[in-house]
Amino acid sequence: MSAPALETRDLTIRFGGHVAVNAVSTAFRTGELTAIVGPNGAGKTTYFNLISGQLPATSGAILLDGEDITGLGPAARAQKGIGRAFQITSLFPNLTVHENVRLAVQARSRRAAHLWSLWSDHREWIARADRALEEVNLVHQRGTLAAALPHGDKRKLEVAIMMALEPRVFMFDEPTAGMSVDEVPVILDLIARLKARGDKTILLVEHKMDVVRSLADRIVVLLNGVLSADGDPATVTASAIVREAYLGQSPAASAGGGHG
Amino acid sequence: MIRALLSDDPPKSRLLAALLVLILAGLAAAPFVFPGAAALNTAAKICIFIVLVASYDILLGYTGIVSFAHTMFFGIGGYGVGLSLYFLGPGWPVVALGIVVALVIGVVLALAVGLVSLRVKAIFFAMITLAVASAFMILTTQLSEFTGGEDGRTFRVPELLRPTTRLFEEPFLGTAITGRVLAYYLVFLSAVALFLLALRLVNSCFGRVLQAIRENEMRAEALGYRVVYFRTMASCLSAALAVMAGAMSALWLRYTGPETTLSFAIMLDVLLMVVIGGTGTLYGAVIGATLFILAQNYLQKLMAMAAAATEGIPLLPRLLHPDRWLLLLGVLFVLSIYFFPTGIAGKLAGRGRGPAA
Numbered sequence: 001m002s003a004p005a006l007e008t009r010d011l012t013i014r015f016g017g018h019v020a021v022n023a024v025s026t027a028f029r030t031g032e033l034t035a036i037v038g039p040n041g042a043g044k045t046t047y048f049n050l051i052s053g054q055l056p057a058t059s060g061a062i063l064l065d066g067e068d069i070t071g072l073g074p075a076a077r078a079q080k081g082i083g084r085a086f087q088i089t090s091l092f093p094n095l096t097v098h099e100n101v102r103l104a105v106q107a108r109s110r111r112a113a114h115l116w117s118l119w120s121d122h123r124e125w126i127a128r129a130d131r132a133l134e135e136v137n138l139v140h141q142r143g144t145l146a147a148a149l150p151h152g153d154k155r156k157l158e159v160a161i162m163m164a165l166e167p168r169v170f171m172f173d174e175p176t177a178g179m180s181v182d183e184v185p186v187i188l189d190l191i192a193r194l195k196a197r198g199d200k201t202i203l204l205v206e207h208k209m210d211v212v213r214s215l216a217d218r219i220v221v222l223l224n225g226v227l228s229a230d231g232d233p234a235t236v237t238a239s240a241i242v243r244e245a246y247l248g249q250s251p252a253a254s255a256g257g258g259h260g
Numbered sequence: 261m262i263r264a265l266l267s268d269d270p271p272k273s274r275l276l277a278a279l280l281v282l283i284l285a286g287l288a289a290a291p292f293v294f295p296g297a298a299a300l301n302t303a304a305k306i307c308i309f310i311v312l313v314a315s316y317d318i319l320l321g322y323t324g325i326v327s328f329a330h331t332m333f334f335g336i337g338g339y340g341v342g343l344s345l346y347f348l349g350p351g352w353p354v355v356a357l358g359i360v361v362a363l364v365i366g367v368v369l370a371l372a373v374g375l376v377s378l379r380v381k382a383i384f385f386a387m388i389t390l391a392v393a394s395a396f397m398i399l400t401t402q403l404s405e406f407t408g409g410e411d412g413r414t415f416r417v418p419e420l421l422r423p424t425t426r427l428f429e430e431p432f433l434g435t436a437i438t439g440r441v442l443a444y445y446l447v448f449l450s451a452v453a454l455f456l457l458a459l460r461l462v463n464s465c466f467g468r469v470l471q472a473i474r475e476n477e478m479r480a481e482a483l484g485y486r487v488v489y490f491r492t493m494a495s496c497l498s499a500a501l502a503v504m505a506g507a508m509s510a511l512w513l514r515y516t517g518p519e520t521t522l523s524f525a526i527m528l529d530v531l532l533m534v535v536i537g538g539t540g541t542l543y544g545a546v547i548g549a550t551l552f553i554l555a556q557n558y559l560q561k562l563m564a565m566a567a568a569a570t571e572g573i574p575l576l577p578r579l580l581h582p583d584r585w586l587l588l589l590g591v592l593f594v595l596s597i598y599f600f601p602t603g604i605a606g607k608l609a610g611r612g613r614g615p616a617a
Binding site for chain 2 (some may be wrong): 052053061073074075076078079086090091092093094095099102103104106107108114115116117118120121122161165243250
């Protein structure tokens, strides 16, 4: 595998006396899918927020292709290729499904902020948004307001928005949380296809251990904000620290943990 | 053709479209259909406020920014044209100069306020705009040597627009084509052009980003849109349109003063028009401005008629006395909010885009 696409060095955030993410140093390579696991409150989502810029790091550094992006805001990081699908669905509720995705397509273009060019004139962008919707089986809902979608479809749209952004680093935060059993494979297939392309860096926070085992090249375990284990799935799931701290709670966690 | 003019955003329902065509036709034919100076004045005021309300809706309805400084930009437009004509004498180049100067001042001021305060929370921005607008109004009334103070300035408009001008010897369709009629059509056509421009802006790629920011600022940022930049741009564009509305107002009234352009009463009227018409849809501005100004101007007459008709019935005539028109307007406002929480245009379009303020 190649040089790290994304790296965090001693990444730390403190909320008052509480250290939510504590000196996490690790690297993610292109073509690799890393699952980040840990019990609720372990700092997984906070770690994601630090990487994509929703939260400022107290100390430490984030490097994208060797470039220090710690000082950049979320918009600049997105432009540099960090894509994020949120655990708590974050859509544009009063815009249509298609408009939601289309905004992501448009965000990639230099002409994103064009004052004069009509929204409806960009056929290619419209087609690309539709392709992203096809990938998650949402084309039939393209004209629906995002707010009116059922929960499972909202989760799919959340993923479609990130797909349309075509980032280099994909950050899935419990993409299947709250989805019905028959909807889950759509998302998992999509992640598998993405991984098969081999040119993207994929980070996945997931509670369901079967999903993690089937998709991940590598598992990183966070416990109380500290990176506690890091390795290939077989080794990590077999390690004592994980069994005690995380898998010991797995019945509750995999049954439906992470509804937000 | 029509689709292109409307920036591919035609009215969402037939009823709304019919209402808009009716308003457009009424305004276009106003000098011939509704005789009298008062009627023409009402029609011109509607045209001016359609532009002002539409420009405010770009901020409030599309971007989700609450600003109380909108009449300041209206005033800058009014004073820009008014004072230019007052000091430099009537002439079209002077009008153009006044507009350009006002646009520059307006946009620079919007940019300054935006850069200083659009990073902070919405409520602080609203407070800052309130402070800036108050300061501007006080400054304008204090600089009475220059601005005419509380009295404002009366000035002469270019010859073509004066009441004494006659374009033709004979009346046309029973109406003498005076400079006033020409001035009205200047205001009307400017309003149509500026409204279509605003419609184009909100339906551009840029405009959709504004809506995205209104809907979910954090998500827009996570897609790579710099929210502060877009908010500031929206604020500047909206200010420029308000300046144009102010310029139209000055040319029509041949007068500029704090009461007609800067007062908070106008700011409140604009807010009411936006809410009644419906935020987040520019067609709402047309409906809101038209209904509100018609009510303002004709409710009293209507009530006098109603009071006369109900004479003999206890209490009712007293309630319907013309002096109670503000009470009735208030009741109508409450009712319209109750039945049309997304505004009249929002209700008719059936697409519940609520205010995001």
